[in-house]
Amino acid sequence: MIVLVVILKVATVRHVFGARRLTAALLALALSACSSGDGDGEGRSTQTTVSRTSLSFSADAPDAPAPSPQTVTVSFGDTVAHLAVIHSGDAIANITSTVDGRSAEITIEPASPSSLGSGIFQSTVAITGYFCADAACTSLAAGNTQRISVRYQISPVIQTVAPYVAVANVPGDVIIRGIGFASFATQGVRFGDVAGLEFTLVSDQEIRVTHPALPAGRYEVQLDIPTHEGTLQSEATLVVLEPVSYAAQALAYPVPVATVRELLYDAERSAVVLATDANGGALIRYVHGPNGWEAPTVTPLAEVQDIALATRGDHLLAITRDALVRFDPVTLAASTPIAAPSLEQDHFLRAIAVINDDRALITTGTDESTITPIYLYTGRLASLAQLSTALNNATPAATGQGSSVIFVQGTSSTTGNLAVVLFSTATGQFDVAPVALTQNAIAPAMDRTGTRAVLNGTNVYGPSFMLLGKLPESTAAVVLRSDGKRAYAYDTDAGGILVYDVSADREGEAYAALGPAVPLPANPGANPRMTISPDDNVLFIAGDAQLIVQPTPAL
Amino acid sequence: MTARFSAIALLIGSVLASLATAHAQSRAVESLHFEADFESTDSDSSGSTSNGTLGLNLRSTIPLGSLFGTSLSAGYSETRIRTRRVVENEDGTLPGVRPSCNFDNLNGELGVFARRPTLGRIAVSYGVGRLSADCSQPSFFLPSGDDSMSTDHYTVAAELYWRNFTLGASRTTVSLEDAPEIETTTVTGSWYPLDSLRVSVFGNDLYDEDTYGIELEHQPQFLGDGFGIHLSYANTDSEPRTRTVSLGLTYYFGRRVPLLVRDRQYR
Numbered sequence: 001m002i003v004l005v006v007i008l009k010v011a012t013v014r015h016v017f018g019a020r021r022l023t024a025a026l027l028a029l030a031l032s033a034c035s036s037g038d039g040d041g042e043g044r045s046t047q048t049t050v051s052r053t054s055l056s057f058s059a060d061a062p063d064a065p066a067p068s069p070q071t072v073t074v075s076f077g078d079t080v081a082h083l084a085v086i087h088s089g090d091a092i093a094n095i096t097s098t099v100d101g102r103s104a105e106i107t108i109e110p111a112s113p114s115s116l117g118s119g120i121f122q123s124t125v126a127i128t129g130y131f132c133a134d135a136a137c138t139s140l141a142a143g144n145t146q147r148i149s150v151r152y153q154i155s156p157v158i159q160t161v162a163p164y165v166a167v168a169n170v171p172g173d174v175i176i177r178g179i180g181f182a183s184f185a186t187q188g189v190r191f192g193d194v195a196g197l198e199f200t201l202v203s204d205q206e207i208r209v210t211h212p213a214l215p216a217g218r219y220e221v222q223l224d225i226p227t228h229e230g231t232l233q234s235e236a237t238l239v240v241l242e243p244v245s246y247a248a249q250a251l252a253y254p255v256p257v258a259t260v261r262e263l264l265y266d267a268e269r270s271a272v273v274l275a276t277d278a279n280g281g282a283l284i285r286y287v288h289g290p291n292g293w294e295a296p297t298v299t300p301l302a303e304v305q306d307i308a309l310a311t312r313g314d315h316l317l318a319i320t321r322d323a324l325v326r327f328d329p330v331t332l333a334a335s336t337p338i339a340a341p342s343l344e345q346d347h348f349l350r351a352i353a354v355i356n357d358d359r360a361l362i363t364t365g366t367d368e369s370t371i372t373p374i375y376l377y378t379g380r381l382a383s384l385a386q387l388s389t390a391l392n393n394a395t396p397a398a399t400g401q402g403s404s405v406i407f408v409q410g411t412s413s414t415t416g417n418l419a420v421v422l423f424s425t426a427t428g429q430f431d432v433a434p435v436a437l438t439q440n441a442i443a444p445a446m447d448r449t450g451t452r453a454v455l456n457g458t459n460v461y462g463p464s465f466m467l468l469g470k471l472p473e474s475t476a477a478v479v480l481r482s483d484g485k486r487a488y489a490y491d492t493d494a495g496g497i498l499v500y501d502v503s504a505d506r507e508g509e510a511y512a513a514l515g516p517a518v519p520l521p522a523n524p525g526a527n528p529r530m531t532i533s534p535d536d537n538v539l540f541i542a543g544d545a546q547l548i549v550q551p552t553p554a555l
Numbered sequence: 556m557t558a559r560f561s562a563i564a565l566l567i568g569s570v571l572a573s574l575a576t577a578h579a580q581s582r583a584v585e586s587l588h589f590e591a592d593f594e595s596t597d598s599d600s601s602g603s604t605s606n607g608t609l610g611l612n613l614r615s616t617i618p619l620g621s622l623f624g625t626s627l628s629a630g631y632s633e634t635r636i637r638t639r640r641v642v643e644n645e646d647g648t649l650p651g652v653r654p655s656c657n658f659d660n661l662n663g664e665l666g667v668f669a670r671r672p673t674l675g676r677i678a679v680s681y682g683v684g685r686l687s688a689d690c691s692q693p694s695f696f697l698p699s700g701d702d703s704m705s706t707d708h709y710t711v712a713a714e715l716y717w718r719n720f721t722l723g724a725s726r727t728t729v730s731l732e733d734a735p736e737i738e739t740t741t742v743t744g745s746w747y748p749l750d751s752l753r754v755s756v757f758g759n760d761l762y763d764e765d766t767y768g769i770e771l772e773h774q775p776q777f778l779g780d781g782f783g784i785h786l787s788y789a790n791t792d793s794e795p796r797t798r799t800v801s802l803g804l805t806y807y808f809g810r811r812v813p814l815l816v817r818d819r820q821y822r
Contacts, residue, residue, distance in 0.1 A: 046762065046793065076697070079762050081704065081731055082658075082686075084694040088642035089650035097693050099700055106693075122650055126641035128604055130658075133799070135727035135739035135761060136708045138662050138684055139596070139610075139634060144795050145603040145641045 046143035048076040048083070048129040050106075054149045057091065059113040060233045061157040062179050063380075066093070069109040072125075072148060076102055080129035082140055089123030090116055091152035113154045117204075118180025120227065123150040153229060156180030159380070160311045161221045161236040162356030162402045163448070165267045167535045168216040168242045171197065173449070175401050176207040176221055176236060177311075177357040177425075184225040191219035191238050205357070206426055214240045235312065239268050243535040244288075250522035251286055251547040254296050255279055262306045262351075263529045263542040266329055268313050272549075274529075274542050275307040275318060283307065283318065283332060286547065293549070299332040301325065306351045310379055311358045311402060317377065319362055321348035324377055324384055338384050340364075340375055347372045351395050355425040356402030363407065365393035369414040389430045392418055395439055400448030400482055400534070408455055410438035420455065420465070433465045441527060442477060447484030452502055454478050454487055460502045460511065469506030472498075477530035477541060481552075487511075488552060490530055490541050496520050497539065499555040514555040524548045581820055583670035584618035586810060588821040594632075594785075594803035601795040604641055606658075608634040616822055619667070626666040626680065626822075634658040636690075656690035666710075672819045675715040683707045698732040706731055716819055719747040737762070750813035751776055757789075766791040768799070772814065780811040 051073040059067055076083060085095055085106055093111040097104050108125060125148040133141035158178045166172050176189065182204035189196035189209045199209035207223075221236040244267075255278040262275045270288040278284065283299040307318045309329065316327040323337035340349055343364070350365040358379035364372040371390035378385070392414065394407040403425050409418040417436035424431070435455070442457030452468075453461045457475040462468045471478065474493035480486070485503040490496075494517035501514055525545025532539055532552065541548040592612040599605040610632030617625045636656040643649045666680030687703040688694050696704035712725035723743040730736050741759040748754065751774045758767040768789030774780055783805040791797040812821065 078735070079737070080697060081734070082688060082694065082696045084636070084656050084688070084690055084692075086638050086642060086654040086656060086690065086692045086694075088652070088654060095693050097695070099695065099697065102697075122644065124642045124644070124650075126604075126638070128636075128641065131762065132729065132731075132737065133598060133797075135725075135729065135737075135741060135759060136662070136664075136682055136684065136710070137686070137706045137729045137731060137737070138630065138660050139598075139608055139632060140606070140658055140686065141598050141791075141797050141799070142600040142603040142606065142636075142795075144600070147641060 046077050046079050046129060046131045048074060048080060048127060048144055048146050050074050050127060050146040050148060052148065053146070054151070055108060057110040057150070057152040058229070059110075059152075059154045062113045062116070062118045062154055063157075064113050064154075066112045067110050069107050072106045072108065074104045074106055074127055074146070076104070076129045077143075078102060079131045080143060081132060081137070082130040084128050084130065085125065086128075087123055087125040087150075089121060089150070091121040091123035091150050092125070095125065108148075108150065110150075110152050116152075116154055117183060118154045118156045119183035121152040121154070123152070124148070125150060154180070154183075155228065155230070155232055156184060156223070156225075158221050158223065158232055158234040158236045160356055160358050161238050162311055163400050163534060164237065164239055164311065164313050165534045166211060166214065166238055166240045168240050169213045171210055171213050173208065173210050173401070174238065175356050175403055176209060177205055178207075178236075179205060181205065181207055181223070184223075184228055186223050186225055188224040190222045190224060192217070194219065195224075203426065211238060214238075216240050216242045237312070239313070241267055241535070244270065244533055244537050246288060246538050246549050246551065248521045248551055249293065249549045250520075251293055251296070251549065253278070253284060253546060254298055255282065255284070257284075257544055259527060259544060260529050260542045261304065262308075263531055263540055263547070264307055264309060265531050265533050265538075265540055266309060266313070266316075267534045269329060271329075272540055272542075272547060273307060273316060274547065275301075275304045277304075281320070283316075283327070285332060297332065299327070299334075301334070305349055308352045308354045308360060310360075311354055311356055312379075315379070317352060317354065317360060319349040319352050324349070324352075324362065326382070335382075338377075338382060340384050340386070342373075342386050344372075349375070350393060352377075353396035353398040353405045354402060355398060355405060355423075357425060361396060361405055361423060363391055363394040363396055365411075369393070369411045391421060393439075394421070395443060396423075397444035397446050397453070399446045399450040401450075404446075404450050406433070406444055406446060406453055406455075408437065408439035408444050414438045435459075435461065435465045435467075442475065443529065445478050445480050445487075447480040448482040449484070452480050452484035452487075454480060454502075457489070460487065460500075460506075462505065466505075467508045468502065469504070469509055469511045471500060471511055477528045479530050479532040479539065481532070481536050482534065486514075486555070488530075488532065488539055490520075490524070490528055491517060497550060497553055499553050515553075518550070518553045520548050520550055522546055522548060581672040582618060582621045583668070583672075583676075584616050584624035585820045586618065588616040588810075588817075589808040590614050590783075590805050590822075591808075592803055592805040594801055596799060596801040598797060598799045600797045603795050605637045606634050607637065608632050610660075614822075622671075623667065623669050626668065626678075627664070628682075629663040630660070631662075632660045634660070654691050656688065656692070656694060658686060658688050660684060660686050662706075668712075670819075673716060675713065677711075677713045679709065679711050681707070681709045696732075698734040704732055719815065721745040721747075721818070745818075747815045750815045751780070753814055753818065761791075762793075764791055764793045774807075774814040774817070780813060781807055783807065783814065 094109040128145040129143040130140040133139045197210040219238040272286045274284045281302040281304040326335040360377040362375040392409040405423040407421040420433040420435040445454045475489040477490040487500040496517035496519040498513040500511040524541040525543025528543035539550045596608040612630035614628040662684030664682030668678030670676035684706040708729035710727040714723040743757040745755040755770040770787035772785040774783045789799045
């Protein structure tokens with residue numbers, strides 16, 4: 001500055017400097033003044049630093065709880081007057097901060113998975129320190145911005161594969177159900193380490209895939225998603241079993257049985273379970289061991305109405321008149337009954353059909369011919385909920401894949417025919433089918449994929465409920481082969497099993513049996529129920545007299 | 556720092572000596588002067604946010620006898636933080652809604668000065684201000700811990716007039732509530748190539764970093780010497796580098812005089 005004064009004096013006294021030269025001198029002095037101070041940067045600290053520049057959150061499922069918040073420490077220089085923490089993107093629900101001296105703890109809370117659904121969500125947190133922009137601090141200028149990248153992965157969940165039982169060394173079509181499939185680019189489906197064949201992404205909740213021929217074993221279902229970090233949570237296991245070859249046999253009941261309400265074949269455990277009215281209600285379970293059929297066990301369950309295996313086969317679902325009870329499929333140990341909410345006093349639970357997403361539809365009935373509400377069981381929540389849809393004493397039958405359920409309605413006092421109703425698991429919708437009838441005592445039957453249905457034991461329907469043909473009125477029980485090309489009818493007049501080729505369209509006329517009736521080892525008794533093993537090799541027929549095991553006729 | 560104090564002391568001493576020995580001539584402030592200034596400022600920090608500010612300032616200068624004058628000023632400005640750049644994805648897309656963040660400032664200043672229009676001016680002033688933030692997401696002023704902060708400052712300044720040049724220096728001390736004081740020395744050199752045009756270069760050492768810039772102010776004669784337009788550019792040598800561009804329009808009430816005269820006899 002002394003130099004400056006000298007220059008000014010010289011310029012004033014002698015007037016030797018021209019205007020431009022003096023201006024240049026002033027400019028040079030001004031600039032030199034700026035750089036002549038403590039301009040080594042030591043005194044100034046507008047810098048902001050963060051302890052982490054990236055964060056990662058993950059949730060195993062869209063319905064999982066939100067991951068724990070994470071904290072980032074921010075340190076800022078002593079000249080920073082204001083700190084702004086801004087963010088964009090859906091991954092972050094909230095950011096809070098606490099300041100302590102020249103540092104702050106920034107806590108980043110991820111959004112709830114249920115609010116986002118599955119997928120990968122990106123957010124950016126920008127932390128900027130602002131400092132005075134002028135000498136009087138009438139405005140602020142930005143210092144450096146520290147960016148924190150937030151990646152939030154909410155994984156899809158593989159919930160079920162249906163049917164969960166497959167036959168060894170035979171490829172098959174299955175339906176994989178879950179949540180969040182559409183949010184990731186799925187490249188393939190694996191069964192254990194074996195790649196699936198063709199697959200189709202049907203919706204965010206459904207993938208259809210063909211599994212290859214697999215040796216017997218258990219195969220966890222997985223999806224190949226390159227963009228997904230880690231392994232998906234999978235609750236779906238495909239159980240591949242060797243085909244069975246039981247000899248024809250009559251199995252006596254250990255207790256007197258007046259009515260068999262339902263029978264099912266638990267292929268995974270080589271067991272047959274009957275829901276009966278024995279002693280006021282009981283489950284009777286037969287297991288086929290190394291030495292043949294073992295002595296049955298009896299598990300009381302008062303007023304049992306129907307039974308079914310859960311989608312994953314991990315529970316036996318039984319309904320009584322007013323509750324659903326889950327049983328261990330091996331020990332038949334019962335869990336706490338789940339009461340049907342809002343069930344009116346004169347209504348009762350009637351029948352159950354399991355669908356492929358770990359849920360089941362339960363019809364209700366009354367002593368009159370009137371409609372009553374349907375209930376929905378959700379396995380994941382172990383809950384029962386009443387639906388707005390009501391049917392008249394309906395009996396359901398689900399496809400082997402659980403992709404749809406057909407309902408036939410009515411009682412002996414019903415006048416006129418009632419519409420057949422079809423439920424689609426994929427859409428969750430009930431639709432009225434272009435068929436009307438009043439159900440009789442013969443349970444409806446459907447094949448694996450829903451290409452064929454037999455209602456009232458006689459009417460064979462094809463796609464779009466076209467009546468293809470009829471079975472004899474003497475049919476007492478009927479099942480369809482998994483491919484829908486054969487119907488196996490227990491015919492009381494014929495005294496055995498009659499086989500029909502229902503792949504043909506008889507345009508509503510009667511089907512002719514393929515060969516003579518195959519006699520049963522014994523008479524199953526009145527009001528028989530019938531089922532077929534998943535490999536189509538064995539028929540099981542249970543009436544009020546005994547349980548009949550019958551190899552499927554090779555026709 | 557000592558060098559700067561010495562520079563300002565020398566300048567002030569020179570002005571005082573000149574004022575004391577000068578013959579009676581023009582008054583410090585010829586008459587009451589009032590001006591309104593509307594200014595738009597864009598501040599861009601590399602790799603960080605940029606700000607856009609709109610401000611309105613009102614200033615008046617009042618004569619106090621022949622040697623002294625007093626100045627009053629008040630201003631309001633609102634700053635909008637442009638946040639998109641720091642939160643967008645690498646591909647330039649913005650996930651979700653762009654967060655918003657605004658600052659506003661209300662300030663006032665009172666000053667007293669002594670001036671000889673042919674020699675120079677010395678001044679002291681005191682001002683207060685309040686900065687507030689309005690952000691959609693967490694933000695806070697560190698001295699106060701909440702969304703507003705009070706400031707106050709005092710300034711000692713001196714100017715030397717020589718022909719159509721002005722050399723000025725000032726020292727400002729600002730307090731941000733409980734935070735340590737910040738001291739800034741500013742040096743300005745101005746040249747009036749025309750009576751209606753001022754070219755200034757300036758520099759300061761705010762935060763001990765170099766900020767330097769240039770300002771042009773023009774008072775077009777075809778507007779009757781009632782309007783002034785000013786444009787400035789400043790750059791701060793720091794990391795990140797901050798560049799500031801301002802454009803303003805000033806309306807002068809009262810006497811219509813050339814800019815050089817206004818600066819030395821009215822403002």
